[in-house]
């Protein structure tokens with residue numbers, strides 16, 4: 001077997017399926033195909049992979065239910081179709097996963113939900129909690145309330161943003177083609193499939209024709225741009241055919257299917273860069289000199305024992321600054337405990353976290369993978 005993709009160690013995937021696939025080119029929900037993806041996602045879960053499904057198809061399914069032959073131009077008509085079709089979409093996934101004793105959760109997101117910090121954090125916390133419970137979130141754009149100006153418009157972009165939101169390892173975009181070709185295979189049937197490239201390589205966009213399928217919105221261009229976006233938080237993207245039997249478990253096993261678009265730099269580096277750009281800082285942790293030294297010189301995690309003071313109102317998962325005793329910034333990172341809890345466990349050994357809080361999530365206040373050194377303060 002070809003081990004080229006090496007995805008076996010990955011733990012969190014976002015899988016996006018497009019309208020044409022889900023609705024059999026608009027001829028109603030393709031239930032057999034949906035059952036196939038459900039089975040594959042359950043198989044991934046059995047390998048310990050958490051999966052978020054981003055599914056298009058609400059408008060196409062709504063059109064079918066309402067007997068509309070063509071995708072309506074008017075936004076309100078698309079919204080009507082989406083509202084009707086979303087019912088069918090979630091019913092199909094819900095009954096599919098129920099067969100395996102799994103729960104699904106419907107998540108409808110708008111642009112504003114991800115632009116507003118509080119809503120962004122709420123969405124992230126809820127999605128993470130669902131994944132920890134083994135629930136499969138089924139995400140779509142909340143078409144009924146989105147206006148022209150603020151629509152994601154295509155679910156490729158939405159799936160990439162969800163990949164960033166959850167810091168997923170991999171975004172899989174399943175579509176009606178085997179992957180990204182050197183030219184649109186509908187126009188140039190002998191075009192070659194690209195098997196591997198760097199996400200963000202400008203040459204990739206020149207290979208995409210502007211056109212999407214009859215039902216799809218983004219076309220290949222949106223998928224290439226989605227891969228670039230996903231790479232910002234360190235995720236790789238695979239664009240592959242949703243018709244390919246067992247495509248998800250085969251990818252997990254390392255088979256090279258479709259097109260792999262990898263971040264230009266190493267995953268952890270990309271992820272840390274992304275983290276450093278999460279500018280909205282929610283609080284401050286004041287460190288003692290010893291903690292500053294091990295963070296800067298040994299690249300260690302921040303433990304509660306090295307924190308002398310906690311400022312601000314933050315929750316688990318927020319970005320906080322780490323300050324040296326003289327007030328200079330040393331690092332910033334995603335904190336594992338909220339401000340109240342952090343204040344209780346500060347200056348204490350990690351062994352005492354459970355005794356002090358009644359539970360222990362992690363021994364670190366900030367894990368080293370979630371920590372970026374930013375300042376120049378000396379220890």
Ligand SMILES: Nc1ncnc2c1ncn2[C@@H]1O[C@H](COP(=O)(O)OP(=O)(O)O)[C@@H](O)[C@H]1O
Nearest residue numbers: 018019175181183184208209212213216219220
């Ligand atoms: N270079 C390319 N390689 C593959 N497909 C391309 C390329 N350029 C354009 N396309 C078109 O993009 C379509 C897939 O996009 P889209 O219809 O939006 O799918 P989905 O509904 O899965 O999101 C393909 O059917 C294909 O015609």
Ligand SMILES: N[C@@H](CCC(=O)OP(=O)(O)O)C(=O)O
Nearest residue numbers: 019056057058059154155217
């Ligand atoms: N929210 C819309 C998404 C439309 C869309 O992005 O389609 P696609 O390009 O096929 O993924 C729907 O469910 O119909």
